[in-house]
Amino acid sequence: MVAPKATSAYAPSSLRAPIEALLPRLGIHRGYDDVPALGKAVATLSASYNTAGVAAGKAHYAARLAFSLPRDVPKAAHAVRELVAAKALTFPDGRPLRILDVGAGFGATTLGALQALEGAALGEGRGKVEVTLVDPEEGATALAKTFLEGLKGSFDLKVVVSKHGISPDGSIQPDLLPWFGDEPFGFAEASAKAHPERAESMRAAGKPSTFRPVKEGQGFDLVLFGQVLSELDRGLDSDARIARHVALLERVLATRLAPKGTLVVVEPALKERTRHLHAVRDRLCTNESVTLFGPCLHREACPALAKETDWCHEDRPDVLPAWLVPVARAAGLRWEGVTFSPLLLRKDGVTLRSTLATNGNRTLRVVGDVTPTKGKVEAQVCGDGPEGEGPQRVRVMRIDRDRRENNEAFDELSRGDLVVLEGPMVRPDRIGPETTVSRANPV
Numbered sequence: 052m053v054a055p056k057a058t059s060a061y062a063p064s065s066l067r068a069p070i071e072a073l074l075p076r077l078g079i080h081r082g083y084d085d086v087p088a089l090g091k092a093v094a095t096l097s098a099s100y101n102t103a104g105v106a107a108g109k110a111h112y113a114a115r116l117a118f119s120l121p122r123d124v125p126k127a128a129h130a131v132r133e134l135v136a137a138k139a140l141t142f143p144d145g146r147p148l149r150i151l152d153v154g155a156g157f158g159a160t161t162l163g164a165l166q167a168l169e170g171a172a173l174g175e176g177r178g179k180v181e182v183t184l185v186d187p188e189e190g191a192t193a194l195a196k197t198f199l200e201g202l203k204g205s206f207d208l209k210v211v212v213s214k215h216g217i218s219p220d221g222s223i224q225p226d227l228l229p230w231f232g233d234e235p236f237g238f239a240e241a242s243a244k245a246h247p248e249r250a251e252s253m254r255a256a257g258k259p260s261t262f263r264p265v266k267e268g269q270g271f272d273l274v275l276f277g278q279v280l281s282e283l284d285r286g287l288d289s290d291a292r293i294a295r296h297v298a299l300l301e302r303v304l305a306t307r308l309a310p311k312g313t314l315v316v317v318e319p320a321l322k323e324r325t326r327h328l329h330a331v332r333d334r335l336c337t338n339e340s341v342t343l344f345g346p347c348l349h350r351e352a353c354p355a356l357a358k359e360t361d362w363c364h365e366d367r368p369d370v371l372p373a374w375l376v377p378v379a380r381a382a383g384l385r386w387e388g389v390t391f392s393p394l395l396l397r398k399d400g401v402t403l404r405s406t407l408a409t410n411g412n413r414t415l416r417v418v419g420d421v422t423p424t425k426g427k428v429e430a431q432v433c434g435d436g437p438e439g440e441g442p443q444r445v446r447v448m449r450i451d452r453d454r455r456e457n458n459e460a461f462d463e464l465s466r467g468d469l470v471v472l473e474g475p476m477v478r479p480d481r482i483g484p485e486t487t488v489s490r491a492n493p494v
């Protein structure tokens with residue numbers, strides 16, 4: 052598998068100059084040298100998220116562009132990387148790759164996806180990417196378009212923006228899709244212009260004029276929901292909100308996603324937001340037409356939901372680019388690595404599990420810290436139970452005196468890794484001298 056190039060134009064470390072080129076438009080004239088102004092703006096943004104859970108409006112643009120964007124790119128890059136490594140996301144032959152970024156803001160999630168795609172085979176599409184940024188914050192997506200199209204990366208980017216967000220019935224307005232031709236999703240823009248009365252009466256009647264399943268050759272290869280689900284429907288109670296988001300994602304899968312495409316949801320790793328995502332996942336998994344690609348290796352009820360104090364999230368030890376560190380410090384933020392909660396959905400039956408060569412052996416995802424304690428190493432894992440048992444979230448250990456060449460890979464594991472256990476265990480939760488431990492990471 053090909054790892055993304057360290058020099059990727061889409062990686063946070065390369066974004067300083069392109070961001071600084073835009074900051075004067077937001078009142079920051081000395082770029083990252085203006086640490087006090089940026090620190091203050093980031094502190095205000097952070098306070099707004101902590102109190103209101105959202106941060107809307109132009110007052111937050113400088114902090115979002117200068118700080119949140121480069122901080123958040125790795126979240127989407129990590130979320131999409133397994134998809135690329137598993138060859139479940141490739142450049143299509145004969146047409147550009149199509150990305151729909153919902154709640155795009157300044158495009159961090161798109162950038163992360165592009166970073167993950169660097170090194171992927173380009174096919175006849177030759178690295179052409181068409182990105183549609185959807186966000187009610189027009190000012191943000193207008194800047195994002197300038198920013199993304201100006202990047203000197205290996206892809207040829209065309210960016211379209213739409214100020215329409217997701218409307219309360221879950222539809223995304225038809226004028227999102229200007230280049231798709233006539234009426235691929237129903238009553239599209241051209242028709243709406245030609246027949247304004249019909250368009251108006253359909254809207255007035257609340258008819259989901261865009262709700263028509265995508266056909267082969269249509270739809271987006273990637274639909275991204277980067278840290279936006281958390282911002283939707285915050286006034287609803289928990290059950291209604293889960294139902295609403297299940298319906299929304301089902302609708303987007305049916306009407307926006309290409310038949311072999313992937314819908315990628317990335318949420319903040321906070322307990323309450325992640326448990327909401329687990330509940331949405333569980334409900335979606337009762338719908339047989341929804342494929343759960345990952346990160347889970349199974350579609351049974353999420354074991355993390357069983358215990359109220361549990362939640363399952365990624366935590367990568369990535370470092371903040373050096374030029375962001377003073378801003379984080381000035382804002383009083385501590386940097387503890389990249390944390391996020393992903394959910395990847397498809398509709399073609401292709402799962403992460405089905406792309407791993409594990410020979411039917413017990414396969415697990417490391418979902419917690421791997422802790423070497425006195426005399427043993429322990430890891431929290433989720434996936435196949437021991438023979439005859441269903442999926443489980445359990446702690447598995449290996450005591451030091453059972454360490455052998457065939458199981459030493461257990462010492463090197465970290466959160467997020469995929470691991471295969473082969474051969475006899477001492478107990479279902481204890482690796483023994485005859486157990487072979489290997490990584491199944493497709494990357």
Ligand SMILES: C[S@@+](CC[C@H](N)C(=O)[O-])C[C@H]1O[C@@H](n2cnc3c(N)ncnc32)[C@H](O)[C@@H]1O
Nearest residue numbers: 123154155156159160186188216217277278279
């Ligand atoms: C936390 S930002 C995330 C931005 C970007 N996706 C990222 O990952 O960095 C959430 C974005 O969702 C947008 N948003 C809020 N309500 C929306 C809606 N109903 N439809 C689409 N986007 C919405 C906000 O304007 C904001 O830009």
